[in-house]
Amino acid sequence: MGERRSYRRESEESRREALVLAALELLAEGGPAAATVRSIADRAGVTPGLIRHYFAGKDDLTRAAYRHFMDGMTAISVAAMTAGPDDARARLSRFIVSSLRPPVMDALRLSLWSAFLQLIRGNPEMRAIHRQTYHGYRDVLEALIAALDRPGTDATRCRADAIACNGVIDGLWMEGAALPEDFSGDQLEQIGLRAVGAILGVELPIPERNQP
Amino acid sequence: MGERRSYRRESEESRREALVLAALELLAEGGPAAATVRSIADRAGVTPGLIRHYFAGKDDLTRAAYRHFMDGMTAISVAAMTAGPDDARARLSRFIVSSLRPPVMDALRLSLWSAFLQLIRGNPEMRAIHRQTYHGYRDVLEALIAALDRPGTDATRCRADAIACNGVIDGLWMEGAALPEDFSGDQLEQIGLRAVGAILGVELPIPERNQP
DNA sequence: ACCGCTATTATACGATCGTATAACAATGGG
């Protein structure tokens, strides 16, 4: 009696992306409790069964969503670093600043990030993804630091400096995203630039805003 | 046929505390998914029905648990700063280092903290508590920085430095808690001390370990 | 134009969730 709903066949790629994006939206909005297979499928415009056609299970979809999210974060900063004059200090400045302003420094992103953070405990695969993306981001930072060509600094020192600078950026990102109204305009960007500059012993230029 | 299990009547206070502690443990260990009414009651040594005898519902218990957790965190920070010789740099060092080693830098704590962080979205009361505790922590740090008596630094500069140092500490704490096996021994402590020292332009002494 | 393939839907199943309610028993007062 009930009419079977019509549908269009689509590529595996687009379906997987739609499901991943739906999962990310729901996770950000309402946390893990809101991201059920039914709600995810509903938002993606499909029925729940399709999830298991493209993913081994809900955990598999969650992992894919986490990887997509983290890769997107670093991709934004890498893109910001790449676009612009090829000066070592300027590139580092752009990389830092892009992490301390929207769309990276965003309340929804923080909520999403914290939701995933809870999943890495006791889940070795999620933990591996976290480690990969963390090291990926830090390696970019370390390469930028090494490119500064500071006298008397070896590889070990560069690694330690990258860890410290990564800490500053992460911490400021977290605080700015959690309490946006507590910091004015580009305050956190400036603080971040000066802090990283102090740690590295260099003067970091303030990048021009390409989106005023 | 089934024997009814024996029990002892206990005070409301001890029961509530036992339930709150059980909820915190499970929440930290396995996230919200693991903190079910049944598992909480089981760990607290009671049966699930008793939860609704002392709390209006699971949400009520969860709120009580978070409140307890935040109170404990601030208590640890205050204690860590107070104990020790009354030297400005030494006090700052102890404050930093205590945040970058167990029991503060701990995977369970990070998991709990991220779970809490997620609740501040769209919840003004939780948001207010978060702001309160964040500013409380930062104000302590700012006071320690101001006590350094650095030449040529005004209040505005101290505020900015406190924000930056808070960022370093938070970021390193987060990374060390999330990936404990990626950092050896006191590596993060040393990095944290040098980073904060560089930002503030002072040399920070390495505190003696009181628990070898 | 038809047919096979499979993407997609529909339905069902067992587990577990939070909650409600009734039965029981430990404890203190008389």
Added chain:
DNA sequence: CCCATTGTTATACGATCGTATAATAGCGGT
């Protein structure tokens, strides 16, 4: 010593979760 109180257990209920399986329909090949 017994009774009333109520802390505590036991059981049940409806909802919803993730998953499994069968039925259907869109689409490309011929």
